[in-house]
Amino acid sequence: MLHRRNPQLNRHGELIHLLSIEGLPRDVLTHILDTAGTFLSVNDREVKKVPLLRGKSVFNLFFENSTRTRTTFEIAAKRLSADVINLDIAKSSASKGESLLDTIANLSAMHADMFVVRHSESGAPYLIAQHCAPHVHVVNAGDGRHAHPTQGLLDMYTIRHFKQDFTKLSVAIVGDIVHSRVARSDIHALTTLGVPDIRAVGPKTLVPGDLRDMGVRVCHSMAEGIRDADVIIMLRLQNERMSGAMLPSAGEFFKNYGLTADKLALARPDAIVMHPGPINRGVEIESSVADGARSVILPQVTFGIAVRMAVMSIIAGNEA
Amino acid sequence: MKILIKGGRVINPATGRDERADVAIATGRILGIGHVPADFQPQRVIDAAGCIVAPGLVDLAARLREPGHEHEGMLESELNAAAAGGVTSLVCPPDTDPTLDEPGLVEMLKFRARKLSLCRLFPLGALTRGLGGEVLTEMAELTEAGCIGFSQAEVPIVDTLVLQRALQYAATFGYTVWLRPQDGWLGKGVAASGAVATRLGLSGVPVAAETVALLTIIELVRITGARVHLCRLSSAAGVALLRAAKAEGLPITADVSINSLHLTDVDIGFFNPAMRLTPPLRQGGDRDALRAALADGTIDALVSDHTPVEGDMKALPFGEAEPGATGLELLLSLALKWGADSGLPLATTLARVTSCPVRVLGESLGSLASSAGQLLPGGVADVVVFDPEATWTVEPGRLLSQGKHTPFAFEATGTALPGRVRATLVAGTVAHESLEARTG
Numbered sequence: 124m125l126h127r128r129n130p131q132l133n134r135h136g137e138l139i140h141l142l143s144i145e146g147l148p149r150d151v152l153t154h155i156l157d158t159a160g161t162f163l164s165v166n167d168r169e170v171k172k173v174p175l176l177r178g179k180s181v182f183n184l185f186f187e188n189s190t191r192t193r194t195t196f197e198i199a200a201k202r203l204s205a206d207v208i209n210l211d212i213a214k215s216s217a218s219k220g221e222s223l224l225d226t227i228a229n230l231s232a233m234h235a236d237m238f239v240v241r242h243s244e245s246g247a248p249y250l251i252a253q254h255c256a257p258h259v260h261v262v263n264a265g266d267g268r269h270a271h272p273t274q275g276l277l278d279m280y281t282i283r284h285f286k287q288d289f290t291k292l293s294v295a296i297v298g299d300i301v302h303s304r305v306a307r308s309d310i311h312a313l314t315t316l317g318v319p320d321i322r323a324v325g326p327k328t329l330v331p332g333d334l335r336d337m338g339v340r341v342c343h344s345m346a347e348g349i350r351d352a353d354v355i356i357m358l359r360l361q362n363e364r365m366s367g368a369m370l371p372s373a374g375e376f377f378k379n380y381g382l383t384a385d386k387l388a389l390a391r392p393d394a395i396v397m398h399p400g401p402i403n404r405g406v407e408i409e410s411s412v413a414d415g416a417r418s419v420i421l422p423q424v425t426f427g428i429a430v431r432m433a434v435m436s437i438i439a440g441n442e443a
Numbered sequence: 444m445k446i447l448i449k450g451g452r453v454i455n456p457a458t459g460r461d462e463r464a465d466v467a468i469a470t471g472r473i474l475g476i477g478h479v480p481a482d483f484q485p486q487r488v489i490d491a492a493g494c495i496v497a498p499g500l501v502d503l504a505a506r507l508r509e510p511g512h513e514h515e516g517m518l519e520s521e522l523n524a525a526a527a528g529g530v531t532s533l534v535c536p537p538d539t540d541p542t543l544d545e546p547g548l549v550e551m552l553k554f555r556a557r558k559l560s561l562c563r564l565f566p567l568g569a570l571t572r573g574l575g576g577e578v579l580t581e582m583a584e585l586t587e588a589g590c591i592g593f594s595q596a597e598v599p600i601v602d603t604l605v606l607q608r609a610l611q612y613a614a615t616f617g618y619t620v621w622l623r624p625q626d627g628w629l630g631k632g633v634a635a636s637g638a639v640a641t642r643l644g645l646s647g648v649p650v651a652a653e654t655v656a657l658l659t660i661i662e663l664v665r666i667t668g669a670r671v672h673l674c675r676l677s678s679a680a681g682v683a684l685l686r687a688a689k690a691e692g693l694p695i696t697a698d699v700s701i702n703s704l705h706l707t708d709v710d711i712g713f714f715n716p717a718m719r720l721t722p723p724l725r726q727g728g729d730r731d732a733l734r735a736a737l738a739d740g741t742i743d744a745l746v747s748d749h750t751p752v753e754g755d756m757k758a759l760p761f762g763e764a765e766p767g768a769t770g771l772e773l774l775l776s777l778a779l780k781w782g783a784d785s786g787l788p789l790a791t792t793l794a795r796v797t798s799c800p801v802r803v804l805g806e807s808l809g810s811l812a813s814s815a816g817q818l819l820p821g822g823v824a825d826v827v828v829f830d831p832e833a834t835w836t837v838e839p840g841r842l843l844s845q846g847k848h849t850p851f852a853f854e855a856t857g858t859a860l861p862g863r864v865r866a867t868l869v870a871g872t873v874a875h876e877s878l879e880a881r882t883g
Contacts, residue, residue, distance in 0.1 A: 130713055145642065224758050244760035245644040246714030254758075267762070269644030307644055333647075336638035 130252055137441040140252045140261040141434050143270040144311040152315055156280050158433035159426065165202060166428060175436045176205035179236040183209045185264070186223075186242040191400060192264050192274075195424070196239045199431035205237075223247065224254050231256050237435065238262070245269035245304075257443040262434060268302050273434055274399050275308025277427040279316060281419055282354055284426065285395050289313070293320040295349045295390075296339075297380055298358035298407055299329045299369075305399045306358060307337070314338045324348030325380055328369045345380050352390045356397045357382050357407050365406070373406045383409045387417065395419045444486050444872060445469045447479065451491025451828060455498065455818040456794035466496055468824040471871035475820055487873070489866050491828050497793050498816050499531025499825035499867060501800040503698050504674060505749035505771055507564075508845075510548065511540025516751035516845045518552070521771065522561035524844035526875035528772040529827035529864040530747075531562055532815060534804070536621075537569040538596035544569035544580045546588035553589040561874045563811075563825070565804070567594040567621055570609050576600040579609055582618055591807035592672065594621035597721060601627045603659060610669035619807065623674040624656035624681065625722065633762040635677070635723040639708040645762060648723050653681045661688045664695060672803055673697040675748060677722035679732035686741050696803045697741075699733045700748035701770055701777040706730070706850055716757045716764035717850045720748075737795055738785050744800040745781070747774040751846025769846035773837065775829060776860035777851070783861065789831070824871035833863035 131140040131147070138151055165173055181200040183193050193209065200207045212226065221229075223242075230238070237260045240248045245267030252261040265271040279289075286292060294313055300306040300323045313321050314337075323330050323339045324347075334341055342348035349355055365373040382396065396408075396418045404410045413420060448466040453476055455461075464477035467485070474483065505525065508516030525533055535552075537543035543552075549566050556564035568590035572578040582593060593613060600606040613620045629652035634640040636647030653676070661684065664671050676682060676699055688695050702720050707727050711718045718724060736742040750767025757764050774796060782792025801808065801816030808815055814822025836853035837860060853859065867875040 222755065222758070223760070242760065244762050246762070247760040249714045250716075250758070250760055267644050267760075268646075304644060307642070333636065333638070333641045336641055 130249060133441060133443055138438050139441050139443050141272050141438060142248050142252060142261065142263045144272045144275045144308050144315065145270070147315065149315050152276070152279065152312060155276055155430065155433050155437060156283060158437060159280055159429040162429040162432040163426070165432070166425070171202050172204055173202065174204045176200065176203035176439055179205045179439060180234060181205045181207050181237045181239060181435070182230055182235045183207065183239045184212055184230070184241070185210065186212045186240070186247070187265070188213055189241055189265070192241065195427050196264060196431055199428050200435060202428070203432055203436055223250065227251050227255055231259060235259055237439065239264050241265045243267055260438045262438070265304055268304055269307065271304040271308050273427070273431050274305050275312040276434065277423060277430040278309050278356065278397060278399075279312045280426045280430050281397060281423050284422070285419060286353060289316040289318050292318050292353045293322070293351060294318055294354040294356065295322045295324055295352040296356045296358065297324040297345070297348060297382065299360055299364055300325055300334060300358065301329055301331055302361065302364070303358050309356060310337050310339055322348045322352070326370070329364070345386060346389055349386060350389045352394055354395055354397065355382065355387070355390060359399060359401065360403055360407050377406055381405070381407055381409060382412050384411055384415070387412055397423055400424070445484060446487045446489060446868070446871065446873070447483065447485035448489045448491050448496050448826065448828060451494045451496035453496045453818060454790050454793060456790045457798035457817045459790055460818070461790055466818070466826070468826070468868065468871045471824055473818060473820055473822050473824050476818060489828060489876070491865070493832065494828050494830050494865055495789070496818070496826060496828050498797040498818050499827045499869065500529050500774060500796045501816050502530045502533040502747050502749070502771065502774055502796070503744050503800050503803060504700065504746035505530070505533040505535055506538070506751065506767075507535050508751055509539065509552070515753045518555055519559055520843065520845040521749070521751065522556060522559050522564070523875070524769070524771040524842065525562040526867045526869070527843050527864060529775045529829060529867050530771055531825035531827065531867060531869045531874070532565060533562055534565045534567060534591065536594050536596040537567050538574060538598070542569045542574050543567070543590070544572050546581070546584045549585060549588040549590055560869060560872060562869060565589070565591045567592050569593065570595050570620060571600065571605065574598040576602060576605055579612055582613060583616065586618065591804055592619040592621050594674070597623060599625055599627040599630070599656065606659070607663050607667065610663050610667040610671070614667050614669035617670070617806070619670045619672055619805070621672045621674055622660055623722070624653050624660055624676070626652045626655045629655060633719065633723070634711060635708050635725040637708055637726050639711055643711065643714065650678045650680050650725070653678050653722070654684060657681055657684045661693065661695070664688070664693050668694070670694040675700045675703065675722055675746065676733065676742060677703050677725050678729045682732045682736045682741065686736070689741065696743045698744040698746045698800070698803070699737055699742050700746055701774060702748060702768060702850065703730065703733055704737065704745065704781055705777060710850065711761070714761040715855070716759060716761055717768065717848050717852070717855065719761055719764040719766050720768060721766040734781060734785060737781070738787060740799070743803050745774070745778050745795045747771050749844070749846070751844055752848050754847065757848050767846070768849050769842060769844045770849070771844060772842050773849065773851055773860070775827070775864060776835070776862045779831065779862040780860060824868055826868040827864060828866040829862050829864045831862055834859040834861055835863050836860070
């Protein structure tokens with residue numbers, strides 16, 4: 124069978140949509156991180172705006188609820204001087220029975236320039252990118268279990284900021300990996316950027332052996348997973364997984380895989396602790412660690428705005 | 444109507460006959476092959492020079508969508524597609540709306556198909572009422588109405604006690620039970636478990652969904668002696684279980700779909716909804732095992748698994764898209780492609796879509812059993828004439844089926860398919876012919 128070229132790149136290999144980190148060349152990732160670096164200072168100015176997207180309309184299409192991610196995209200777009208329209212589709216069109224592509228066609232008719240899409244189904248942003256007008260750009264803000272590429276990029280920005288060189292690092296990702304789009308995007312980004320040792324840590328229900336196919340070492344013991352790690356990425360445990368056939372209870376999960384000060388002592392002395400938020404204190408991470416000196420959870424949020432500005436400005440500048 | 448098929452290469456897979464010969468047809472039957480009576484005055488002559496003359500194809504799995512899903516397919520459109528594909532007999536599963544659990548529905552379908560005279564229709568009755576997996580249907584009544592076996596279609600019976608009793612009851616009267624081996628709980632995902640599903644974040648259907656169901660079915664066949672046909676195997680491990688069950692002498696047969704025979708999960712690419720199929724596409728090793736098992740006869744038949752899906756139902760994210768693909772018009776070409784790839788004699792390839800599926804149907808075909816799927820003097824004149832050298836490109840819009848979704852569209856594969864049907868005869872009347880066939 125033939126395979127079409129990666130739909131997020133144009134003929135010149137330039138980024139026109141951001142749908143997944145998988146398949147993006149290292150120089151594209153590095154370019155986004157470098158660009159984000161230049162935007163970081165904008166956030167410190169008195170007038171926090173640059174005119175790169177002036178006159179452009181960015182539609183936040185959230186088919187699945189999210190306050191935090193939507194807000195950071197909104198801030199990023201506004202700092203680029205774009206007009207931002209937030210659509211909480213979970214509560215409007217979809218509930219009236221309008222199909223995804225009809226919604227997209229209608230919004231395209233309102234002269235949208237960019238769609239920021241979150242959807243509960245893996246691959247939904249690909250469908251949208253394939254069916255919207257050629258001048259419209261699509262940013263995946265999280266689709267099912269598949270990808271959350273801007274989170275992956277901001278995690279890379281954070282790691283680079285604190286650790287500089289990717290090629291000597293050990294990175295542990297802990298928790299519900301199988302259902303996590305953040306974990307998938309992080310793993311693709313880390314492998315692309317040359318991290319030699321990536322560990323996926325958790326029980327077999329949440330970290331099945333299949334994950335080895337993605338180039339990670341699967342660890343079912345927390346001690347083995349975080350020993351001598353330079354970076355520990357804790358994932359959020361979704362409420363619906365806290366009890367049932369995946370896990371018996373949140374308490375038992377915390378006992379085995381929660382990050383406590385004791386366990387953190389197994390990692391390298393200068394290890395950093397990351398979390399995509401929102402945190403469940405006492406489920407995946409102890410408060411003293413979340414708020415401790417090694418935690419870079421709040422810098423992640425700050426860097427997230429700059430990274431999203433970088434992504435939006437880069438794809439808006441490239442033509443299909 | 445008297446018809447002479449002139450100058451073709453006649454292949455009868457069941458007997459190994461393979462020779463250049465004329466075929467004379469009258470009153471729905473084959474009058475002679477090679478020996479055409481001197482006083483035979485055909486009203487039609489079909490020029491088969493350069494073509495193969497073979498028994499019409501017998502497809503053990505094709506959904507026609509009537510009753511209940513007419514927006515996706517109609518009897519007429521889908522039987523026209525069958526005729527265009529050289530299919531002269533097909534088996535349709537009972538997952539219509541309402542399900543085929545009432546004799547009246549089955550009689551109505553049979554009656555309407557007969558009136559169209561495009562293709563013979565052999566419905567499967569529902570094994571349980573409404574496919575609910577609880578109450579057995581009136582199997583004797585349904586058999587009288589024309590059902591050739593009983594099936595749960597895509598709805599597995601969760602209660603194994605009901606499954607055991609269904610098999611016991613069917614075995615009492617010698618009815619065949621058609622089951623797609625898939626565990627109801629393990630089979631809830633949207634793509635085969637493996638590297639692709641993991642990478643794309645699609646929920647997986649593990650091989651165990653098939654093998655757990657197979658082990659249950661095989662054990663119940665051992666206990667009950669029921670005759671079971673396994674629909675659309677998808678995995679190498681499933682093939683191994685089938686092979687062992689057959690070696691043991693259990694009354695089990697099986698088929699595989701054109702999709703699982705030619706595609707793997709890698710073809711999902713960037714979430715292509717055309718590849719959303721049940722059973723899901725598995726890995727290369729599974730495909731290779733399925734191809735080898737079909738070649739050596741462990742798997743008895745190749746089926747189209749024809750499932751017309753309305754346009755909008757595929758314009759959805761992968762996991763929400765309706766599973767299924769059109770297939771009746773592709774069955775012959777994809778059988779030929781597999782046969783050529785595997786280096787098989789043409790007669791062996793054709794057997795898997797003619798005489799072998801007829802053997803699966805067995806006594807349920809009644810008087811047709813002795814000659815369907817074959818070309819025999821005195822036998823029924825269900826015939827396909829096709830040009831094995833002609834290639835064609837699949838353009839979904841030009842298919843006769845109402846279902847236009849196929850993983851084999853030229854636009855997606857860049858590959859042309861071998862074999863073009865020139866004429867299809869059902870019971871001695873022309874059900875389909877291409878322009879090239881019209882000479883007399």
